[in-house]
Amino acid sequence: MTEPAEPSRPYAYHLTVQAGLRDTDGLGHVNNAVYVNWLEEVRTRYVFDARGLEGISNVDFILASVHVEFRSPVFLHELVDLWCSPSRVGQRSWELVYEGRSRRDGRLVFEARTAQVQFDYGRREPVPIPAEWRRILEEDMSR
Numbered sequence: 119m120t121e122p123a124e125p126s127r128p129y130a131y132h133l134t135v136q137a138g139l140r141d142t143d144g145l146g147h148v149n150n151a152v153y154v155n156w157l158e159e160v161r162t163r164y165v166f167d168a169r170g171l172e173g174i175s176n177v178d179f180i181l182a183s184v185h186v187e188f189r190s191p192v193f194l195h196e197l198v199d200l201w202c203s204p205s206r207v208g209q210r211s212w213e214l215v216y217e218g219r220s221r222r223d224g225r226l227v228f229e230a231r232t233a234q235v236q237f238d239y240g241r242r243e244p245v246p247i248p249a250e251w252r253r254i255l256e257e258d259m260s261r
Contacts, residue, residue: 120132120161120179120221120254122199122221123199123219123221123224124219124224125217125219126217126226128195128203128261129201129202129203129217129261130164130168130202130203130204130258130259130261131160131163131164131167131168131201131202131234131258132162132199133159133160133195133199133200133201133204133219134198134199134203135156135159135197135198135199135232136195136196136197136198137152137192137195137196137197137198138168138194138195139194139195142194142259145192145246146194146234147191147192147193147201148191148192148193148196150186151184151186153188153218153228153230154184154186156198156218157199157200157202157216157232158181159182159199159200159232160200160202160205160216161202161214161232161234162177162200164175164214164246165179165180167232167248168254168258169251169254174198175240176261177239178236178238178239178248179234179235179237180234180237181232181234181237182211182221182231182233182235183232183233184231184232185230185231185232186228186229186230187228187229187230188227188228188232189225189226189227189229190220190225190227191225191227191230192227194219196220196221196222197220197221197222198218198219198220198221198227199218199219199220199221200216200217200218201216201217201218201261202214202215202216202256203215203258203260203261204256204258205231206211206255207247207252207255207259208247209246209247210235210236210245210247211233211234211235211236211244211247212233212234212236212245212247213231213233213234214228214231214234214259215229215231215233216228216229216230216231216232217229217230218230222233236248236251
């Protein structure tokens with residue numbers, strides 16, 4: 119399969135990753151901890167692209183929680199299509215849902231969700247979600 123796998127529903131953002139040698143464990147499949155890195159990659163790219171951010175100094179959120187449901191193992195060099203979308207927008211926090219599928223056969227490899235908190239790193243405290251970012255999240259959530 120050369121085209122991206124089909125997700126189970128519409129998502130706001132898509133990214134493809136490839137499992138590398140350093141991602142695998144002694145059993146020959148991608149180590150569970152790597153999925154959290156993949157979530158970080160798609161989450162960060164989604165936020166940067168949606169908001170037009172350019173550098174690490176623009177990051178104004180912090181990860182609060184991660185939940186991953188492992189559905190099928192991923193092996194060396196396998197391409198995985200990742201999707202994410204907002205699922206909840208609060209006053210100071212927002213949640214994303216994710217899905218990962220093997221490009222080879224379209225099988226579901228994981229489902230996940232994360233919670234992020236808008237954060238002022240200078241003051242070291244949560245802050246309200248900026249109005250423009252809230253608008254984007256709410257629009258993307260309605261897909």
